[in-house]
Amino acid sequence: MIEEERMKMIMDHYENPRNFGPLENPTVTLRGGNPNCGDTLNIYIRTGDGDVIEDISFDGEGCTISQAATSLLTEFAKGKTVEQVGKLDSDYLKELLGKDIMITRPKCSRLALETLKSWVREFEKGKTA
Ligand code: FES
Numbered sequence: 464m465i466e467e468e469r470m471k472m473i474m475d476h477y478e479n480p481r482n483f484g485p486l487e488n489p490t491v492t493l494r495g496g497n498p499n500c501g502d503t504l505n506i507y508i509r510t511g512d513g514d515v516i517e518d519i520s521f522d523g524e525g526c527t528i529s530q531a532a533t534s535l536l537t538e539f540a541k542g543k544t545v546e547q548v549g550k551l552d553s554d555y556l557k558e559l560l561g562k563d564i565m566i567t568r569p570k571c572s573r574l575a576l577e578t579l580k581s582w583v584r585e586f587e588k589g590k591t592a
Contacts (some may be wrong), residue, residue, distance in 0.1 A: 464561075469560070469561050473564075481534045482538065492506070493505065493507075493582050497570050504533060504575060505521060508582070513544065516540050517542075518541065521533050521575070526568075533574070535559050545583055
């Protein structure tokens, strides 16, 4: 993706966030945040049979990058299994947001992914406990 297109896509996700607002009857509500800037993030997830993420949404207050990255991640995660989401890594974010943003805004870029992945670890632990 060329940089200009990528910036347009990021701005579009910031201005028109997908899956924004609380879910009714979430299975879990995740709270994330960045203590350095005070930004906050809530991710709502409803899981179903076969550990499928039936629905996912978010809200909170955050910068362009953190909000756009969360919007993009919710688009990916909807309909996927918890395991598939657990496999997402920095390479996926780099592909979405571009290397420059990942380097200059690492905490903003990773906020949603880290929030989701720490939940996936707890989810998997709960299944084996
Ligand atoms: Fe707070 Fe980006 S400035 S998450």
